[in-house]
Amino acid sequence: MVIREIGELLERCLKDWGIKKAFALTVDNASVNDGLVKCLKDCLNKWGTIILGGVELHMRCATHIVNLVVGDGTKLVESSIVAIRATIKYVRQSPQKSKKFKECVEFEKIESKKLLCLDVPPKWNSLYLMLDTIVKFEHAFERSKYDKYWGDPQKMNKNIFVAIVLGPRRKLDFVQYLLVKRFKKDKRKLYGDMVKLECTKLFEEYRRLSYNGSSSSNSQQTSTVRCNFDMVSNEVRSSTRSRSQVLSDYKRDKASLGEAVEKIEFGRFLNEDPPEDSKDFDVLK
Incomplete structure (x- = not known):
């Protein structure tokens, strides 16, 4: 019933817009769209403007297909994406953490002017932008982790220094x-x-x-x-x-x-x- 109503609405719109010919209709792969295409096909057939009996009328939406492919592919690295989101949230959590990260960026001589951004889960293009930015700052994140364990000699395990002193070559x-x-x-x-x-x-x-x-x-x-x-x-x-x-x-x-x-x-x-x-x-x- 709903599909028929949508079909009738589409027919009225085509008449109002003065459109009597349609070669193809691009819609995503939802099952409800199959009924919509059939209504349009009947309408064009009634007007006598259908091409090849409407065999090629339904054009599958390439963007929707790509979206499905990307969505399925990102599931393989979902754990990494979750970790990246958590890392970005941690850096942006306070001015002190942002300042420390900026120091790591400067130390690694990273010249990118981009800022860390979070994605919007339904939109994979925003996921791409997030990952593209994070890759440019990869060494800065590595520096941050390095400094956590090796950034302050007074917090390091002193035995590594003692080993050098006790060695015969160095003092x-x-x-x-x-x-x-x-x-x-x-x-x-x-x-x-x-x-x-x-x-x-x-x-x-x-x-x-x-x-x-x-x-x-x-x-x-x-x-x-x-x-x-x-x-x-x-x-x-x-x-x-x-x-x-x-x-x-x-x-x-x-x-x-x-x-x-x-x-x-x-x-x-x-x-x-x-x-x-x-x-x-x-x-x-």
Whole structure:
């Protein structure tokens, strides 16, 4: 019933517009349009102006077909599109985030004047514009993610710096140089103190573990000696205790002196010049 009414309305419009001939009608692939085309075909046939019996009257809408193809194709990358939309919303969420993104764009020397835009889901051409823009800013987004983990030396895992310092080819000064070259030039001393502090903390931790292990071993040996001397007289036992106390005090004093020497040697190691680097450098020598 609806199709017939639409057909009658179309016939009246053609009469009002003075159109008596129609070679083809372009409509999308909806089933209701098949009935509309049939009504138009009957109308033209009644007027005697139909061409080839109306076989070629119905022209399928190419735009609609393309829209279906694109819509079906975007389903394959739907997860990526959703992620891109979320990323753009995140950047545009606040002035601070927009400013940070702009800094990443400038750092990557991207000259595009386009702005990040969101698509309108029913319109795939707006989706194209969104993706076309995001591709131009791809490196800026990568820079933003890089800075999240590697943008601030003070928030990075310090072990990567310690590994360079402990290597035979490079020392503390080289790490300072790299950090200053990559980040802020006026932070050389800050970066150097940061890496030196991390190296010192590790040194103290391993020295403490080594000292505790040595003390435990000495304690076991002392206990064994005392057990053996328990078999002798009280006078000898008392003498042994005094002797053990002296030996213990001596070892403690020697350990404190050794600790100072170790710290001096460690400081010298951090500040000494690395060996000359060449292609013939042998790390085992």
